Amino acid sequence: MHAWLIVIGLVVFLWLWYSSRGGAAAQRGILSFGKSRAREVTEETVTFEDVAGVDEAKEELKEVVDFLANPDRYAQLGARIPKGVLLVGPPGTGKTLLARAVAGEAKRPFYHISGSDFVEMFVGVGAARVRDLFQKAREHAPCIVFIDELDALGKARGAGVISHEEREQTLNQLLVEMDGFDPSTGVIVMAATNRPEILDQALLRPGRFDRQVLVDRPEKEGRRKILELHVKGVTLDPAVDLEQVAARTPGFAGADLANLVNEAALLAARRRKAKVTMEEFDEAVERVLVGLEKKGRLVSPAERRIVAFHELGHAVCAETLPGADPVQKVSIVPRGMGALGLTWHRLAEDRYLMTASELQSRIAVLLGGRAAELLFIGEPSTGAHDDLAKATEIASDMVRKYGMSQLGLRTFERPRMAMVNPELGAASPRDHGDETAVSIDKEVDRLIQEGLELARKTLEERRAVVEALATRLLDEQQLSGLEIRRALGLPAREQENRSELAPRKPEAAPEAPDPETKPA
Ligand code: ADP
Ligand code: MG
Ligand code: ZN
Numbered sequence: 001m002h003a004w005l006i007v008i009g010l011v012v013f014l015w016l017w018y019s020s021r022g023g024a025a026a027q028r029g030i031l032s033f034g035k036s037r038a039r040e041v042t043e044e045t046v047t048f049e050d051v052a053g054v055d056e057a058k059e060e061l062k063e064v065v066d067f068l069a070n071p072d073r074y075a076q077l078g079a080r081i082p083k084g085v086l087l088v089g090p091p092g093t094g095k096t097l098l099a100r101a102v103a104g105e106a107k108r109p110f111y112h113i114s115g116s117d118f119v120e121m122f123v124g125v126g127a128a129r130v131r132d133l134f135q136k137a138r139e140h141a142p143c144i145v146f147i148d149e150l151d152a153l154g155k156a157r158g159a160g161v162i163s164h165e166e167r168e169q170t171l172n173q174l175l176v177e178m179d180g181f182d183p184s185t186g187v188i189v190m191a192a193t194n195r196p197e198i199l200d201q202a203l204l205r206p207g208r209f210d211r212q213v214l215v216d217r218p219e220k221e222g223r224r225k226i227l228e229l230h231v232k233g234v235t236l237d238p239a240v241d242l243e244q245v246a247a248r249t250p251g252f253a254g255a256d257l258a259n260l261v262n263e264a265a266l267l268a269a270r271r272r273k274a275k276v277t278m279e280e281f282d283e284a285v286e287r288v289l290v291g292l293e294k295k296g297r298l299v300s301p302a303e304r305r306i307v308a309f310h311e312l313g314h315a316v317c318a319e320t321l322p323g324a325d326p327v328q329k330v331s332i333v334p335r336g337m338g339a340l341g342l343t344w345h346r347l348a349e350d351r352y353l354m355t356a357s358e359l360q361s362r363i364a365v366l367l368g369g370r371a372a373e374l375l376f377i378g379e380p381s382t383g384a385h386d387d388l389a390k391a392t393e394i395a396s397d398m399v400r401k402y403g404m405s406q407l408g409l410r411t412f413e414r415p416r417m418a419m420v421n422p423e424l425g426a427a428s429p430r431d432h433g434d435e436t437a438v439s440i441d442k443e444v445d446r447l448i449q450e451g452l453e454l455a456r457k458t459l460e461e462r463r464a465v466v467e468a469l470a471t472r473l474l475d476e477q478q479l480s481g482l483e484i485r486r487a488l489g490l491p492a493r494e495q496e497n498r499s500e501l502a503p504r505k506p507e508a509a510p511e512a513p514d515p516e517t518k519p520a
Contacts, residue, residue: 044104049404051094051101052229053222053254057087061102064188068106071142071186079345081179082211086150086204087192089215092255098215099146099448102190109143111136115152121338126170127217134177134187142186149245171200179209217253217333220246220479226254230261237277245281251299251333252288261286306373306381307332308473312466313372314387317365317455317485320462323358324365326493327481332473356404359394364453364458368393371455376466395447405443412440462488 048058074081075454087095103110111133137145153171169264181187193199193208203209218226224246249257263284268276284285299307311330315372318324354362370384396414404411413431430437465487473479482492 003375018308044100044110046097046100046104048101048105050229051097051254052225053217053218054094054098055222057213057335059091060211061085061098064190065105068102068108068144068186068188069209070143071184075184081188083181083207084191084203084209085190085211085213086209087194087213087215088189089192089194090217090253091194092253093217094254095194095215095217096146096148097254099190101149101190103144103146104218106142106144109137109140112280113143113145113147113148114179115149124169126166129171130170130173130177134181137187137280138181138185142188145189147191149193150203151193151195158426159432171202174473175202175208179421212446217251219333223249223252223257226257226466227261229389230258234261234265235275237275240276240278240281243259244278245285248285250289252294256288256292263287304332304474305470306377306468307496309372309376309466310369310381310383312469312473312484313368313370313375313455313459314365315479316462316466316488317361317366317368317371317483318471319481319485319488319490320458321357321361321454324361327484329480330473330484331478333477356398356402359398359402360447360451362455363391363394363447364454366394367448368450368459370457371452371459372466374469375456375459375463391451392444392450395444395451398447399440399443405447407436407439407443412436440481 028326035104051058064082064085087098089095100112107482113129117129133145137143153167189209196212216419224242227242227245231240245260249260252260260281264276264280267280267283271278290411311332315327315330318327366387367384369387370380373380373384376384398404399407400412400414403411425467467486469479469487470482485492
């Protein structure tokens with residue numbers, strides 16, 4: 001079957017469909033096909049005041065606001081401004097809201113389009129829309145183009161011939177547009193996604209979405225602030241304690257909290273009360289909780305305990321072992337995207353060389369999570385999967401590449417599968433014999449085992465401190481590296497006051513020094 005036959009068939013079908021809806025409407029429908037469906041909002045009224053509990057993200061976006069408001073100053077200095085800013089975070093955390101607030105703060109136009117608008121369209125229509133969108137944006141610069149649900153452009157793959165091709169073309173057009181303008185034109189592209197791992201890698205190259213901003217689920221204090229924003233305009237009984245509501249809603253995103261306030265108000269109305277009381281809030285929490293549990297988004301207390309010890313295992317090893325990467329913060333705020341907890345390492349200066357003992361420390365830090373599970377929970381969990389893979393990789397490199405094992409100085413090729421490199425045929429020829437292969441396996445095993453032992457010993461010696469830290473972490477949901485060092489009786493580090501966070505891509509960390517995540 002010829003693809004163009006399908007296309008013609010569909011065009012005819014759609015034309016008939018449009019005609020059946022009345023003459024004028026039909027014409028407009030067809031003529032506006034290639035036009036961007038983007039909504040232009042010239043006077044965005046949302047500001048940073050309407051977004052709470054995501055202070056780090058706001059801080060990072062202030063630069064964008066400043067640029068939009070004073071593009072000349074940046075141009076004069078020749079300062080390079082990011083072309084694309086990608087907001088990454090679980091659903092309902094306020095990504096869309098933040099993008100609007102950036103435009104609102106800068107008082108500049110805002111062109112909003114959603115990735116899902118492009119799915120199931122004719123080939124070429126999406127691309128035409130993107131072209132049209134950027135054309136308009138350039139005419140009104142400085143301004144923001146916001147692409148919501150960017151991943152929808154990457155999700156259509158495999159959903160049928162037409163939508164696949166459509167996706168490719170739309171994506172390509174987006175890349176062309178982003179490459180084709182100078183940042184000094186003043187168009188800043190913002191996009192949002194909750195699934196950064198499925199994005200086409202081409203989008204993340206320099207000159208495209210080269211800046212990523214993490215928009216996280218809020219911690220307790222943030223939740224209280226968000227609740228406070230949303231109860232404006234709701235008649236509250238004075239006895240309502242939002243602090244307490246915040247304490248009872250770990251894992252709730254901003255949208256869940258907005259939903260919670262609305263549920264409480266609805267309940268009060270149904271009961272013909274003059275004010276919303278704590279009783280309605282209690283019941284609303286239960287309702288929203290049930291909904292979230294059904295969606296599998298909430299973590300049970302037992303899981304939280306495992307996550308807390310696991311993350312502290314990494315963090316305490318990182319702080320105690322020589323040459324390991326210092327800790328920025330440890331968090332057990334659920335992050336969606338499969339990660340239950342996170343240890344953020346501060347990136348030390350760029351490393352070109354690493355010593356054997358530093359690599360051993362690194363293996364021990366990676367296995368610190370598992371070691372803590374064994375020590376404090378009594379059995380291993382699936383959460384360490386990623387850690388184990390990374391530790392194995394390092395141990396294998398130490399044996400095969402760096403001559404850091406009992407096998408001496410020669411190097412050993414890693415066996416490559418035909419799947420990875422089809423030109424090699426079935427499998428690449430090994431550069432060593434079967435007996436050596438056994439020895440290599442043994443050495444890798446030994447390095448990993450030693451790393452686990454080192455981590456276990458480190459944690460065992462500090463059992464009481466780790467337990468105390470876990471209690472705090474479960475309560476406060478996050479701890480800074482400084483707090484952990486204090487508890488361990490270690491001095492503060494010099495750069496302690498610099499607050500920049502190392503990770504740019506927290507959930508898909510390819511290398512060991514990057515932050516540590518664990519699949520659920
Ligand atoms: P996302 O785009 O991350 O899925 P949205 O920006 O669409 O989330 O949020 C949906 C709604 O939830 C917002 O319109 C707002 O009412 C509420 N909300 C979400 N996050 C926040 C926040 N951080 N502060 C205040 N309100 C929020
Ligand atoms: Mg959104
Ligand atoms: Zn881990």
